Amino acid sequence: MANKIISEAYDTIAPSYNEFVKKAQYSLPQWLHSTVQTLKVTRTQWVDLACGNGYVSQQLRALGVDFSYTLGIDLSSRMIEEANRFELYSKTIVQDLERGLPHLDSATVDLFTAFGLFEFIPDEYKLLTDIQNALKDEGELWCSFEAPLSGSEVETVSLRYGDSSFEKFRKSQFTIQNLLKAAQLQIISLEKWAGYVSPSSGETVNYFYVRAKKAK
Helix, strand or coil: CHHHHHHHHHHHHHHHHHHHHHHCCCCHHHHHHHHHHHCCCCCCEEEEECCCCCHHHHHHHHCCCCCCEEEEEECCHHHHHHHHHCCCCCEEEECCHHHCCCCCCCCCEEEEEECCCHHHCCCCHHHHHHHHHHEEEEEEEEEEEECCCCCCCEEEEEEEECCEEEEEEEECHHHHHHHHHHCCEEEEEEEEEEEEECCCCCCEEEEEEEEEEECC
């Protein structure tokens, strides 16, 4: 039920999503700009998880990054429609990523991106192990986790949408490190940034931006 509510919420903002993130002072474009120069993987296959309207694809293209084959996956069908309208991916799929990835052959993906995704998934282990399996040996995962405002390891935040509500899960650096280690992913970098300004509360939500690869 919660994922249906999340899908409906993102369906609603899909046509104006770029304006929405601009008002929220989303820091992802700045992080990507500072990180792209470190991208050393071959540029054959990129999978964008929680791709939305293709926002990350737009940012990477603007930075001169391109891949031979790109796959965008999102829970929101309206977001996928927006991405398709501008032909931002080779292929798109509407899927609930809490259940894991669609079938991808082992060791075929150069880069996974997953921004604004893991805060909606209470247990990421299945998805992270799927990512680990699909990554090439030198492939990377670039992703974000929302940071707790309290000192707790996992902070649950309830958000309202109309007459319904859904939860987000904010995780500490220690929790993130353990999650990735359990999925046999090795952290390359983990940085805490101001992520965005919440449009509903006005609070600044911090992000942990992470680069990881297959553990040796």
